[in-house]
Amino acid sequence: MSTPSLDIVVAGVGGQGTVLASKLLAQAALIESLSVRTAETIGMAQRGGSVLGHVRIRADLPAASPLVPLNAADLLIGFEPAETVRALPYLREGGTVVTAHKPVEPVSATLGDAAYDGTAEVAYLRSCEGAGRIGRLVLVDGDALCEKLGSTKVLNVVLIGAALKAQNRESARETYEQAIESLVKPRFRALNKQALAEGMSA
Amino acid sequence: MSVELCMGNQAIALAALKAGVNVVSGYPGTPSSEVLETVSARNPGAVHVEWSTNEKVALEVGAGAAFAGARALVTMKQVGLNVASDALLSLPYLGVVGGLVLLVADDPGPISSQTEQDTRQFAAFAKVPLLDPSTPEEAFAMVEDAFELSERFGTPVIVRPTTRICHSSVPLETAFTYEAHAVSGFERGSRWVVFPRRAYEGHLEILERLPRVAGAFNTSAYNAIHGGRESADSSAHSNSGGGEGDARRDDTGGAAHIGIAAGGISYAYLMDALSSIPDAADVRVFKVGTPFPFPEARALEFLEGLDEVLIFEECEPFIERELLLVAGRHHLPILVRGKLTGDVNPAGESSVSLVREQVLAWLGQRGLPAAAAATATAAGATAATSTTAATTAAAPAPIPAAAGESRSQEPQPQLPARPPVLCAGCPHRASYYAVKKALRGRTAVYSADIGCYTLGNALPLDMVDTCVCMGAGFTVPQGMAWAEPEVLHLGFVGDSTFFASGLTGVANAVYNQTDVTLCVLDNSITAMTGSQPHPGTGLRMSSDATERDAANALKIPAVLKALGVEHVTEVNPFDFDTSVAAVRAAVDFKGVSALVFKAPCITVSKPAPQPEVDQSTCTRCKACIKAIGCPALVVREGEVRIDTTLCYGCGLCVRVCPFDAITASVPSTASATPATSTVPGASTPSATSTTSSPSDGTPSKASL
Known part of the structure; x- marks a missing residue:
């Protein structure tokens, strides 16, 4: 199956599972015999800081470098609203944004008086869609889906499922199930496949 | 064929195994840690793998193995090399028998480090050859070559990936059979005892050795000269081999007299940037994969006929200084631009966007017609590159408005800062x-x-x-x-x-x-x-x-x-x-x-049962948050709540609340603390x- 070049940015908070998300996207590309290059945030920022994952998929020759340039991402997968807005400069004009709308409050915001609840960020994203900056915005109630699945750890796979649906790539479901087989520990595979299905039907 | 998705650090580890490495030692440090962990995970059984107590110990363990004829890999991050420097400075005086490869990961940015120091400078200081990969694939090839180089010239060799190589994943052919390097055994001799007399002899040996290494580097495929776009394909081998002999091809307009040199990941950024700049293919490119000892003959070939060069490299202006030296020594009338001249960012991580912006600015200064068109098409990209947003800049640059938009876009809300914090339950x-x-x-x-x-x-x-x-x-x-x-x-x-x-x-x-x-x-x-x-x-x-x-x-x-x-x-x-x-x-x-x-x-450790906030007792004073700042204590709909996705049940907040509004859900027992250790x-x-x-x-x- 031939897929055109696809630059994806994954944005979230350390601990939310962004690294596995970019690895799953890359593994799926590998299964589809595409070229792929990723860059993950591993290290200090994993302790609750802002983290970005870059995934660059090409049909034939790989991208030269692993980082998605600014204004170049076709798809931005956001794990919480402020991080989605923070990563928006990476999105190309009219690109697709799939984001969870439940905020993760940083301690600094909880401490201060300026409350952060994500509503301003979601409104901003909507206005970006209205203005054409974002071509398609998909807001995912990741919280509810995770609750339904009985685990908070599968937000990453839920969002991947939602992203596949947003790109009309439901047919890639088996590929992603294979990717889960390759990268997820056996006892969590069924749960993750379920999360993929939930995300795709959300 | 056995292609698997490999992180750069995994690729490095597999290359060492492919080279038959016998001993692997190191001390953890981002972004290097996964190298040793991968060797351990893939250990066919014959490799001794250890986390040493620190980098100096790790290097000396590796040196001992190499003195005895074994192949040794020693891993650390750049600041770890400071700790290991005492051993590093002496080792080239003594030399090695088995291959001794230091994997030292630099961290431009820095992203997870206390300095932005450059191991290329350390290699020059210690007089140790260094290889600088531009992709994980190239890192794989370089590590294998580094062992041979080390044995051929009897010197430790450093391979210096940076964070974006270490933590970048690519599909890689990984099928090989581990064959342990045959260990010759330690041969006694005066060369191993670094008395002053031996140090003097060793110094002369180093001074005789380095030009020979440079000679090998001059013909190495890791140092390539080519036109801009035709070699933008970045698989390791085409990266390192592409386009030799193109150096004197250019004869069109101003671009024929300008060149760009780049090393490490900056070369990959450059290739991506050039692929989107019309007519930049005429710019001659010098990829420096072996910065020390510097491949001077290759550099001369690159500089021939040029009047201006621009250098892209992260951390220190190492290539820039070397090219200045070469130009000076050979009386070449060439303007060398880079960090020292303020043409590229002096510190911090680079990116495709930054390189593109800087190349366009340079071409514009040169008055090249191609640059004007490129600048126009890149207006959006350059508008957003005023900060190094490639990492985690707190305030992203403004987003350019869509052309001909119908509805207005709201101003971007002030985003909360999100520095890393101690985990809930820490x-x-x-x-x-x-x-x-x-x-x-x-x-x-x-x-x-x-x-x-x-x-x-x-x-x-x-x-x-x-x-x-x-x-x-x-x-x-x-x-x-x-x-x-x-x-x-x-x-x-x-x-x-x-x-x-x-x-x-x-x-x-x-x-x-x-x-x-x-x-x-x-x-x-x-x-x-x-x-x-x-x-x-x-x-x-x-x-x-x-x-x-x-x-x-x-x-x-x-x-x-x-x-x-x-x-x-x-x-x-x-x-x-x-x-x-x-x-x-x-x-x-x-x-x-x-x-x-x-x-x-x-x-x-395993999580303990989570405490609960009694909303009828809680006064919303936020004393708990103000005291301990646990990320699991959140304010939602005006109420202080416990984020059940983060809470680890440590119970510290129970102790902190002045109104006893936070209660352990299980009566106080030993299990109410996360004491169940694994x-x-x-x-x-x-x-x-x-x-x-x-x-x-x-x-x-x-x-x-």
């Missing part, structure tokens, strides 16, 4: 809070060290006044104590840091009878770098000893006592009242006192002290 939070409570109203300076616990600096804990380098958490307070004796001085180091660089500081304090309190934050793991074991855990990395060996774990209180510290107390920081009392007793002890706060990292020797003790009542050794009953 025992360091409890330790710092106990010290803070115990010393309220007294003047104290808190010196900490490198590790997760540096994050105790953040509000509201605000418990880290200094952090310099590994080990300084125990030594900086000693100097302060002599300078300002009327103030309390406490030092904090982690358990892995204690063994890496803390011991000499303890001995120094005891020897000099310095009035300080040395605190070990023992979470039974090297946490910040991804949960590596250390001497206090008993866990080893070699395939024959992956079982945790509690009996073999070094006991930190016993080590402290053996080093002569009279007052040593071990406490479980979640045993809060005991901890507070222990802190007071320690600081009031005249002379060297030590506290060991022992409770396992949440990555190696690491031996990581049990959570009640206070055991040589100066207070002796312990019965049973796990503590939580007082929370």
Whole structure:
């Protein structure tokens, strides 16, 4: 199956599972015999800081470098609203944004008086869609889906499922199930496949 | 064919195995840690793999193996090379028999480091050849070559990936059969004893060796000269081999007289940037894959006929200085532009967007017609590149408005800052809070060290006044104590840091009878770098000893006592009242006192039942949040709540609430603290002290 070049940015908070998300996207590309290059945030920022994952998929020759340039991402997968807005400069004009709308409050915001609840960020994203900056915005109630699945750890796979649906790539479901087989520990595979299905039907 | 998705660090590890490496040693440090972990995970059984106590030890272990004819890989991050530098500077004088390859990962940005130092400069200082990969694929090839280079020239060789190589994943052909390098055995001789006379001879040997290495580098495919776009394909081998002989091809317009040199990941960024700049293919490109010793003949070939060159490289202007040297030595009338001339960013990470912006600005200055068109098409890209948004810039640049948009876009809301923080349930939070409570109203300076616990600096804990380098958490307070004796001085180091660089500081304090309190934050793991074991855990990395060996774990209180510290107390920081009392007793002890706060990292312990906030009792005063700043304490719909996705059930907040509105969901038992360790020797003790009542050794009953 031939897929055109696809630059994806994954944005979230350390601990939310962004690294596995970019690895799953890359593994799926590998299964589809595409070229792929990723860059993950591993290290200090994993302790609750802002983290970005870059995934660059090409049909034939790989991208030269692993980082998605600014204004170049076709798809931005956001794990919480402020991080989605923070990563928006990476999105190309009219690109697709799939984001969870439940905020993760940083301690600094909880401490201060300026409350952060994500509503301003979601409104901003909507206005970006209205203005054409974002071509398609998909807001995912990741919280509810995770609750339904009985685990908070599968937000990453839920969002991947939602992203596949947003790109009309439901047919890639088996590929992603294979990717889960390759990268997820056996006892969590069924749960993750379920999360993929939930995300795709959300 | 066996193609698998490999992170750069995994690729490096597999290359070492493919080269038949016999001994692998290292000390954890982002972004290098996964190299040694992968060797351990893929160990066919014959490789000795160890986390050494620090980088100096690791390098000397590797050197010993290489003296005996084995192939050795030694891994560390760039600041680790500072620790290993004593050995590194001597080793090229002695030389090696078996291949000795140092994998030193640099961290431009920096993203997870205390410096942005450049290992290429260190290699030049130490007179050790260095290979600088631009992709994970090339890192794979270079590591294999590095072993051969090391043996051919009898010198240690450094391979220097950067974060975006180490933590970048690519599909890689990984099928090979491990064949252990045949170890020749140690041959005695005067060459191995570095007396001054030997050092003089060794210096001459180095000076004779380096030009020969440079000669090999001059013809190496890792140093390539080509036109811009035709070699934008970046698979390792085409990267390193592409386009030789193109150097004198250009004869069109101004572009024929300009060139760009780049090394490491900057070369990959350059290739991506050039692919989107019309007509930039005429710009001659020099890829420098072996920056030391510098391939001068190759550089001359690149510079021939040029009047201006631009250099892209992260960290220091290394290639830039070398090219200036070459141009000077050969009287070439060439303007060399780069960091020294302010044409590219002097510090921080680079990116495709930055390189593109800088190339376009340069072409524009040269008045090239192609540049104008390119600048117009890139208006959007350049507008957003005023900050290095490639990493985690707090304030992203404004987003360019869509052309012909119909509806207006709201202004972007002010985004909350999101620095890294101590995890919910982290025992360091409890330790710092106990010290803070115990010393309220007294003047104290808190010196900490490198590790997760540096994050105790953040509000509201605000418990880290200094952090310099590994080990300084125990030594900086000693100097302060002599300078300002009327103030309390406490030092904090982690358990892995204690063994890496803390011991000499303890001995120094005891020897000099310095009035300080040395605190070990023992979470039974090297946490910040991804949960590596250390001497206090008993866990080893070699395939024959992956079982945790509690009996073999070094006991930190016993080590402290053996080093002569009279007052040593071990406490479980979640045993809060005991901890507070222990802190007071320690600081009031005249002379060297030590506290060991022992409770396992949440990555190696199981969560305990979560406490609950009684909303009818809670006054929304946020005292809990203001005291301990736990990320699991959140305000939603005006109520203080516990984020059940983050809470680890440590119970510290239960102790903190002035209105008893937070209650443990399970009546207070030992299991109410995250004391269920999966690491031996990581049990959570009640206070055991040589100066207070002796312990019965049973796990503590939580007082929370």
